[in-house]
Amino acid sequence: MAGSGRTTIGLFLNNFYNEYAIRVWSGAAKAADELGIALISYMDNSIDDVDPAVRGRKSLFGLADPRALDGIIVLPPSIIDNAGKERFALFLETFSSLPAVHVGVEDEALTRVVAENRIGMRELIDHLIERHGRTRIAFIRGPEGVSDAEERFTAYRDSLQTHGIPFRSSLVIPGDFRREAGTAAAICLMEAKENFDALVGANDYMALYAMKELQRCGIHVPDDVAVAGFDDFWGARSSVPALCSVRQPMEELGAEALRLVVATMCGGFATPKRYTFPTSLVPRRSCGCLSIGEAKKDIPRARDILIDPSSYEALATALRGQSEAKFRALLEDSVVAAHDRGMPVSAWQDLVPGLTRDLPAPTKWDTERSIIRFLSVLQDEIASRALFVSKEEESVFDELSGRLIGSFDAKTVREYLNSEFSERGSFFCLSLFANDGAAEVFFCTDKSLEGASFAPPLLVPSGPASLELCSDFLVLPLGYRDEILGFIVCAARGRQPLFFETLRERLGGALQGARLVASIREHNAILERMVEKRTSELARTLEELSASNEKLERLSSIDELTDLYNRRGFFDLAGKQFEIAKRRGSDLFLLYADIDSLKQINDIHGHAEGDEAIKAVATVLRKAFRQTDVVARLGGDEFTVLVIDCTIKEYGLILKRARALLDAYNAHSGKPYKVSFSVGASPTTGKRDKGLDGLMAEADARLYEAKRARRGGEPANARSERPELDGDSESHEGKTE
Numbered sequence: 001m002a003g004s005g006r007t008t009i010g011l012f013l014n015n016f017y018n019e020y021a022i023r024v025w026s027g028a029a030k031a032a033d034e035l036g037i038a039l040i041s042y043m044d045n046s047i048d049d050v051d052p053a054v055r056g057r058k059s060l061f062g063l064a065d066p067r068a069l070d071g072i073i074v075l076p077p078s079i080i081d082n083a084g085k086e087r088f089a090l091f092l093e094t095f096s097s098l099p100a101v102h103v104g105v106e107d108e109a110l111t112r113v114v115a116e117n118r119i120g121m122r123e124l125i126d127h128l129i130e131r132h133g134r135t136r137i138a139f140i141r142g143p144e145g146v147s148d149a150e151e152r153f154t155a156y157r158d159s160l161q162t163h164g165i166p167f168r169s170s171l172v173i174p175g176d177f178r179r180e181a182g183t184a185a186a187i188c189l190m191e192a193k194e195n196f197d198a199l200v201g202a203n204d205y206m207a208l209y210a211m212k213e214l215q216r217c218g219i220h221v222p223d224d225v226a227v228a229g230f231d232d233f234w235g236a237r238s239s240v241p242a243l244c245s246v247r248q249p250m251e252e253l254g255a256e257a258l259r260l261v262v263a264t265m266c267g268g269f270a271t272p273k274r275y276t277f278p279t280s281l282v283p284r285r286s287c288g289c290l291s292i293g294e295a296k297k298d299i300p301r302a303r304d305i306l307i308d309p310s311s312y313e314a315l316a317t318a319l320r321g322q323s324e325a326k327f328r329a330l331l332e333d334s335v336v337a338a339h340d341r342g343m344p345v346s347a348w349q350d351l352v353p354g355l356t357r358d359l360p361a362p363t364k365w366d367t368e369r370s371i372i373r374f375l376s377v378l379q380d381e382i383a384s385r386a387l388f389v390s391k392e393e394e395s396v397f398d399e400l401s402g403r404l405i406g407s408f409d410a411k412t413v414r415e416y417l418n419s420e421f422s423e424r425g426s427f428f429c430l431s432l433f434a435n436d437g438a439a440e441v442f443f444c445t446d447k448s449l450e451g452a453s454f455a456p457p458l459l460v461p462s463g464p465a466s467l468e469l470c471s472d473f474l475v476l477p478l479g480y481r482d483e484i485l486g487f488i489v490c491a492a493r494g495r496q497p498l499f500f501e502t503l504r505e506r507l508g509g510a511l512q513g514a515r516l517v518a519s520i521r522e523h524n525a526i527l528e529r530m531v532e533k534r535t536s537e538l539a540r541t542l543e544e545l546s547a548s549n550e551k552l553e554r555l556s557s558i559d560e561l562t563d564l565y566n567r568r569g570f571f572d573l574a575g576k577q578f579e580i581a582k583r584r585g586s587d588l589f590l591l592y593a594d595i596d597s598l599k600q601i602n603d604i605h606g607h608a609e610g611d612e613a614i615k616a617v618a619t620v621l622r623k624a625f626r627q628t629d630v631v632a633r634l635g636g637d638e639f640t641v642l643v644i645d646c647t648i649k650e651y652g653l654i655l656k657r658a659r660a661l662l663d664a665y666n667a668h669s670g671k672p673y674k675v676s677f678s679v680g681a682s683p684t685t686g687k688r689d690k691g692l693d694g695l696m697a698e699a700d701a702r703l704y705e706a707k708r709a710r711r712g713g714e715p716a717n718a719r720s721e722r723p724e725l726d727g728d729s730e731s732h733e734g735k736t737e
Contacts, residue, residue, distance in 0.1 A: 331374070476490075588684045
């Protein structure tokens, strides 16, 4: 850090929801760690806001102090208007005295690292024409004025011209790199009845969603239309069919940007320079090729991307020396290292013929098959490792997020953050802005800082020099809707930034709710004092107090997203209904439900669509059950219903009504996925001594018993999928779709 003896680099980017940004950041963070450099990443998505007041409230780039940094890396926002770009350029002038490297931008006045966009896209269009005979190729452009997008579009036109194919402007659809642009482009082409046999997106997001829309409309990919994109995001490899794409080395761009900043600090470059990284075509099923890819035309070039020459020679030597154990150990280390840089395991099969080239023919074929089988095992193990890490992080976040939903108490929020970060030894500091522009530490793993006030651009009261800076420090805005509340400073420590992106949204809602509750309570206290002083206004004051208390009660018992009861509201009301039913001797049903595959909806379509699925299920339950029943969302994807004065037959009718409502929603929602939920139920018949908690546990057990039976491919046990009633033989499904 400037003046502290340790080199500190700042990285500016507009969000961590974008896979491109995450992978560039990952490469820079890894390089910083290897070099012993502190990297502070500042995320700010307000640069494109047209309202000056909003920009002033939301500008977290302002927390980056040139005096505290030795150099900067800039990942410019691509989806902004010209005015936004001018504002961003003005902001960067503040750091004109520092070495700077820009990622993915073409400007001769800047030192920049870029991928070979034009060569990569040209290779893709040539492949569609020469390999697959496609001549009516539609193209979804990226944002106009963005260098990456313009180069890819130019390559598309150049390839058409070289092959003597007329350019048709009607086959070019504007886009902005977002998923929605892909869907809109496919609809536009089909509604215009354009005759096209291939569709290329300027990035993978647009291509993937265009392909989904084509498939939804009955167009077969690749037989009817070949589809391809650019970037080779993770989703391109897991789509059906797998998406043909052009791989750009995003991690390498970030790592090289950091190394160049350091070199510039040491006087390595006097004038701006351009550093390029090769891209590579990845043929897959969506263009008509086998998803494992075709043999590379340039094996040495492909080999150099995967492994350095000395390591490759060590592999070949171990194989020639018939040292199978050593060969497999070296190969596994090399494959895992390349995978961590973004290289798929399948790419290694192109190196196998070269490794076995000097072996005798009979041995050569057996050895090649053995290596391919070993690569397949490695691929499964790496996928399992990634799935485990993802599941573990998801479970931690779901637990934390579930606790924050409906929690409008500042003390409770602090307790959650303390259990998640302090006990893990990971630095986390949350500061809130005051009306005078100062900041106050709301929570910090360093308890000595809590409650302290300080003036930004300091990140913590004692300044960033007091932090044990690491290579993956993040500075994130904290807000609720359009209001900025404060900011978070934290160490990623092995967690993906997307975890913190989503966490900050939940924290913003919880803290805003806490503020509102505190305001209402303060208002109540004022009203109570007024009552003591103004007995003549007692009636009016009591009316205001009652209204405030009613708002407070609703806020603490109603789920904000679905408008159903939350956990607290359910237990308060359901407990009372349970006691009334016991006294009357009437029957109750306790139903437990959760949404199927909500994680997949979040992963593929985004968390906004996940919220839409949650709201859809809430609406179905509200309509299916009666007004007298207690319907609640417990948190996350879990719901419960206390069905009052209900028989098994009536329960069956209600469940059928829920199925019909959900079928109607799926039929008319226009969503690229279907919403479904699974249920388990338990009646009070013969079990009144169990209590409400006992019924919930029994219903939950039946729900998961039915889920396990279906996952195993076996018919669900009737006793696990229906309420247990003496003498009843009617079966009820455990899944509603």
